[in-house]
Amino acid sequence: MKTLAAESASKQGTGRIVNDFSIQVGTVNGSGSQSSNNVLMRSIFQMGIPVSGKNLFPSNIAGLPTWFTIRVSKDGYIARKREIDILVAMNPQTAHDDVKSLQPGAVCISPAEMKLDLVRSDVKHYQVPFGDLAARATDQIKLRKLLTNMIYVGVVGQLLEIDQAEIETAIRKQFEGKVKVIDLNLNAVKIGRDWAKESLKKEDPYYVEKMDKTAGKIIIDGNAAAAIGCMFAGASVVTWYPITPSSSLCETLIDYLKQYRIDKKTGKASFAVIQAEDELAAVGMALGAGWAGARSMTSTSGPGISLMAEFVGYGYFTEIPTVIFDIQRVGPSTGMPTRTSQADLLPAYFLSHGDTKHITLLPGSVEECYEMAGAAFDLADRFQTPVFVLSDLDLGMNNWMADQFTYPEKPFDRGKVLTAEQIEKIGKFERYRDVDGDGICYRTLPGTNHPLAAYFTRGSGHNEKAGYTERPEDYLNLMDRLNKKFDTARSYVPKPAVDRNPTAKIGIVAFGSSHFAVEESRDQLRDEEKVATSYLRLRALPFSDELRKFVETHDRVYVVEQNRDAQLRDLIRLEMPDLAMKLMSVKHYNGLPIDARFVTDAILEQERKA
């Protein structure tokens, strides 16, 4: 897997490099290295230094290569960085390739017996007798593998000068309350650290130093953030079918719901969770619940989206609220289930046969995973339609530093629901009549105690009274109203985030997890190449006015996305055919998270031609 640790930094050995490097740990999945990597990351975080963590894991359960990368960035960059500065090569299967792909001058920490110094002499090797040290840490053969992971934490800690106290705090947090485990691990770290202090001579430039940039910040993945958002948005019927990388959203949500949404006194739950038999059933259950009035949701990934196609079209046509998370992974088909992608944008937006399109939210940070979860429920209820939230594996499953989430101030928007009393007052009720002229009709919930309240929901042609019809004008009326409703949604969905640079000739448009790479790339373009850019981060479909203005006011607009077919670029072209030729494309689609250098290079290359 030579690209993974690829393109190591060509840092020169002169001077100190402080709080600006990346560490990659290559291990075997199922070997328990996750705790150690977490401890390493958190210790640095606790020192006030911005960090982010990316886990590159295989689509199996145990025994295959895994890489965990910690980026330490004093400037707060949290996108993937291509260059690996410090490699901890624990996996004999990949160690050779991993070390080969480093740039001269990088650091390699490895088990002594691997003899990686024979593979390359132009990187700085620290060779560690992990076996001996692990034997010192425990008598139990079984535990040695696990503790070896903590030993490298000690070694790295010593080399980088991570505060030992912070490592201790992180370990206590990691193994909350389990005293024996904590002691064992602390001891292992110490063994590693002590050995390193005595035996290694620091001959590389990498150091951490305390800062104050993480105070009040949290570390969280996007799926957990979305789960929290769902809970506070009042999700009450949650249906799901396990699939990577979406499962952890519902699994985390279940944990939180059990903790915060079961009445302490009565033991009664204000939610129902169902593990469905598949995605067709999951979305069917969500639609049934949405129809009956619950705040319903489901979460899936690409293959699930495809399976939901028929039902999602049903939801669009019959106007039933529900929220569908798509945590995108690499497609088509099964694709690469543990790699990231943004290639479901177009398929989700147009999901189902016939003329359909769906409100689609595009969170670009863990904060937005939290916030847009809430927005999604409100929009689903307001527009009585399935709403997609498109996250991805990088955003959903990796560790991101973020500001604390703020408690939602706005009350729920439950949309246009008529009660028996209201019907009584109005004296009539027609399910699919556009009373307000915004394309959104009133609905009633089953169980409403009024003789006029009931209506019949059907995926076949229906008139304003929800009666069956095959009349051409009824159909036109319905389809045109659905279009009008969709237009109304333009001003309700989250607006794009725009950073306009008045001197910039070129603009960048991106969405979702590409955001942090774009931010960093803009700095690179500015600092390295004196290229000023404006930036519009799209946060939802359908588009709102800002996008057109943005494109109009720049000479060229680069649409950065993580798919092969330039899906967002194309959707924008359809929205503004008159400006189509201004739209350029930057596409990153090899399954790894996009990085700033890629964006910078791609833009510069096209700018040279422009």
Place this chain on the structure above:
Amino acid sequence: MKTLAAESASKQGTGRIVNDFSIQVGTVNGSGSQSSNNVLMRSIFQMGIPVSGKNLFPSNIAGLPTWFTIRVSKDGYIARKREIDILVAMNPQTAHDDVKSLQPGAVCISPAEMKLDLVRSDVKHYQVPFGDLAARATDQIKLRKLLTNMIYVGVVGQLLEIDQAEIETAIRKQFEGKVKVIDLNLNAVKIGRDWAKESLKKEDPYYVEKMDKTAGKIIIDGNAAAAIGCMFAGASVVTWYPITPSSSLCETLIDYLKQYRIDKKTGKASFAVIQAEDELAAVGMALGAGWAGARSMTSTSGPGISLMAEFVGYGYFTEIPTVIFDIQRVGPSTGMPTRTSQADLLPAYFLSHGDTKHITLLPGSVEECYEMAGAAFDLADRFQTPVFVLSDLDLGMNNWMADQFTYPEKPFDRGKVLTAEQIEKIGKFERYRDVDGDGICYRTLPGTNHPLAAYFTRGSGHNEKAGYTERPEDYLNLMDRLNKKFDTARSYVPKPAVDRNPTAKIGIVAFGSSHFAVEESRDQLRDEEKVATSYLRLRALPFSDELRKFVETHDRVYVVEQNRDAQLRDLIRLEMPDLAMKLMSVKHYNGLPIDARFVTDAILEQERKA
């Protein structure tokens, strides 16, 4: 249902109108009027006069209103005509609305007891004592309903002066061999005709007169045509799940296969047909069969396409040939199952999550339903991918006059399949290696007796050797090759049919069943408004060069299609963003077949603004 017989012709009562009018029969479905309407249509056809028949039926089995429209056109126009000239109003449920929607001067034939003359006096009424006449035709109460239908055939025959001999021939053909039935029906026709001769005074301008424009022609629906195409293309595994309006394709195919593809001596079949449990299974079976080397196919409509989404993406990604017919009906969701539409273009083309796109054929006539069925199998085998054939209800289920089909001259193209002998010679085999540089790789069939022949098909990431991979470069390599293959397909798929008018400033682009309305509209534009047009009929996706040239060489190009969202217009805009603003849209999407007047009006309206 007032629109159905809507907008009757404002024909004036002066002079004879010969071979240029439309007859609409309003009945109840399940009442057996289909035979009568067929006899009526065929009698005129046999007189050498171009005809076409459209059946507007409800989505149920018996008891609801149905309309059958026969268009008689000396000029050979076979699209729907909006104006009804002669109404046969047999259905009391709709008769009032039907007659109300006629234009002054139209003809209305109806049962006397309905007293439709009281509804309107400005149309020419012929009131017939159907009950009495039916009683004369038979003693059996049960049969009277059926024979009533033949009585109106007699009445219409007399009024229009249809040759009685042709009616007799048509009846003999309709009830092939059933002597008693033939006699009964002939007698009923005669009763109607005789009564009309004696009792009615001809007071309308409509007549038929013998011509010679149908010699050697056939009347057929597109589904039957496609079925014939499939049989001669060697379809060997046919899987299906019943759905309107697609079922008749497979049902007709089964009949033909039984007749022509069972060895007369051994009784052995060169085909397998499976009625699957649903569309997911149907397409899975087709893919399994295609993978194993059969010429496999399935046929469905919108909801089925949605259900096939996951598997079709699998087929794209793993490169398995199969042919999928989508006989489009009105969506979204269940929509209007017995109404026509072209709104699956974009959903089918992009079907499935991730970056996918599919070769899609767009037959525009029954001849092409036949020919493109053949082409689809060749393309599927050549490009090792699922190929869509998009027909629709209008094309697939209505009666079209056409030239006889020609026997296929080209041998099958089975694409790049290696035998054991070939592998032996080459000495190696890699399933996903682009040996020829066209993006298309070689495959082997299971059962190939060579140690190197086997490979492993998977929807997950795979390298050139079909091995499992999560390597970024393997994925890029695969996705880019699939794109290259798709590009190769541009020059293999059926080219557009272009009729360029050198004086024309505007062009029209259309596909599928819109064709005949466009042809007629062009004549209207030319004859009535002196507007010259060029015409490009698209016959497949991906696009080939001709389209760009066509757009480039016209000021404005009207894309005529039968969906709400201008799906083809948008796909063309994506293909040529530089010309995006030239593309205008004409959309007809109320479920009825598109008609020439609609196209003409829509173009003129926009031309006025242009």
Place this chain on the structure above:
Amino acid sequence: MVDSVTATKGTAGPTPATNRIGLTLADYKGSPSTLCDGCGHDAITSQIIKAFFELGVEPHMVAKLSGIGCSSKTPAYFLNRAHGFNSTHGRMPSIATGVGMANSQLIQIGVSGDGDSASIGMGQLVHILRRNIPMVYVVENNGVYGLTKGQFSATADLGSKLKSGVMNDLPPIDLCGLAVELGCAFVARSFAGDPKQLVSLLKAAISHKGTAFLDVISPCVTFNNHDGSTKSYKYAKEAETPLHEIGYVPFFEQIAVDYEPGSVTEVKMHDGSHVFLKKLHGDYDPTDRLNAHTTIFKANQDKQFLTGLLYIDEKKPDFTSQLNLTDQPLALLKEDSLRPPKEALDEIMQSLM
């Protein structure tokens, strides 16, 4: 006649004009049917209307669901005052599951067809039976796909013939056998041509807490009512072998039973209603799951068309109860119950720092 069980207290005889909540039969009707004249489905619709009327169920508390097919159109033809949901082909069970979670106070009745449930819907059928979601699940079984013009379905009997003469050469799926196998706690078979039995079974099904599964043979007069069909009126009438005569006494009526000891089995339903099964041909214990299965198996072997309450287990926990939901339906909960307080968010944030 088990009807005599209730007759002793005078509730039988001509149906009264209004029921216990003061509604008339008309209040339980739907829109006019658009099915073929004589279709078995319409006969079943009538009994559904009657059952709800006689039980005095509040119509607005009913949710009526279906998939796609002629059978699945029928919810439009009963209970116009109830919300209806005509879903997609074969997917009614998932909709019912969602509706049941959102509002467990609704009484759900779902109507499906043999194509809808035994072909495309098989997966969802199996899983709703396994979960035991409270609802009445009626399959209007005619052995063909009516709405798509008469192709065989997966319940068509081996050797039965289409009008065209095409013979079915695949074995049928016995939906009751399957339901028993999956542990469904209310399994019954009936016939559209046996309204008396059907209405009693429907009432019992409505009283049951959990999935009550009814497989009702419902002839398709247009496509499967000819000689050679085993789902025709004629065949079913001749072959029907009721296991017992069924009487139903709702919870709001007093029971005054008058029968010979040992001749009637009594089942007490969840809501306090009673079902009485008067033995016809020897003993049949509908609470014995293995026996139910054996009986179905043997009847099929003997080409017998056995009807009645095949299996019942009033103790099996239903899915909704297991979830221990708030008393108020989830669908009606407001922000105060659905959004935890700010302290909860603070606590979570703290844990992530």
Place this chain on the structure above:
Amino acid sequence: MVDSVTATKGTAGPTPATNRIGLTLADYKGSPSTLCDGCGHDAITSQIIKAFFELGVEPHMVAKLSGIGCSSKTPAYFLNRAHGFNSTHGRMPSIATGVGMANSQLIQIGVSGDGDSASIGMGQLVHILRRNIPMVYVVENNGVYGLTKGQFSATADLGSKLKSGVMNDLPPIDLCGLAVELGCAFVARSFAGDPKQLVSLLKAAISHKGTAFLDVISPCVTFNNHDGSTKSYKYAKEAETPLHEIGYVPFFEQIAVDYEPGSVTEVKMHDGSHVFLKKLHGDYDPTDRLNAHTTIFKANQDKQFLTGLLYIDEKKPDFTSQLNLTDQPLALLKEDSLRPPKEALDEIMQSLM
């Protein structure tokens, strides 16, 4: 030991280095497994390799299929010389059906998981069993979704616990019970930890013409091998109750049986092979479908883990034979058989004029 049945003619004892077609065991191997060390699925893989080797099946005439899951990865780990098809989640049966139609000479073996077959794949499983498509269908049943990290599947026993302590409160689907209910003509249950029984059952399954269904308990060491699991090695080993000892004599070996009369049941397979069932605990007639069902039901009631050949009916017609296809596989037919002559088109055109 029924092995003694064949031992008398000396074919037992150490496996010979080459089989009857001169291939070695290595010729039946696949790529190295990437499953967890100790996973039950790997144990089953070994027996699949052995069964094909010992039967001397031409590997290139095998098609190996699967859905998605850890279990579904295993076709990559056996028979590298056979074409493989790792399909989508739960949809292997439809692929197998298509493959079987296209080339009925292939021997198909499909491996699936309990999630793959009993959840998302339930509809297709039911329908392949109903159609009786020739193939060996192995479910590697661990009661959890291994590949997605250990959620309960629909075969998890009521009351069994996840590591986290979460309890399963839904009843399991018994796949063998279901298969018997659906008329599957070869139904067996086995255990990854019982290689001897498994390999015999696999060989018998390969000899069977029609769908041979094997439900093999296959512990997931990572997510479902703890105390409280009813799908752990420990639990299965302790609970396993074999119905009989199984011996298999392939058609190409002579039978020389040596047993007490009445102690062994013999089944003759389609291909001329023989299966011998040595009674362990009283009589068991695997050709009695009702009894098979009753036995499974009772074993479940008694929480007994019963293994062996539960049901077999060598007379049931399989789907492919019913179609009366050309002797040459459809996939290999050329234009001359697939395209009717010009006269046929002329005739059709004539009828449309």
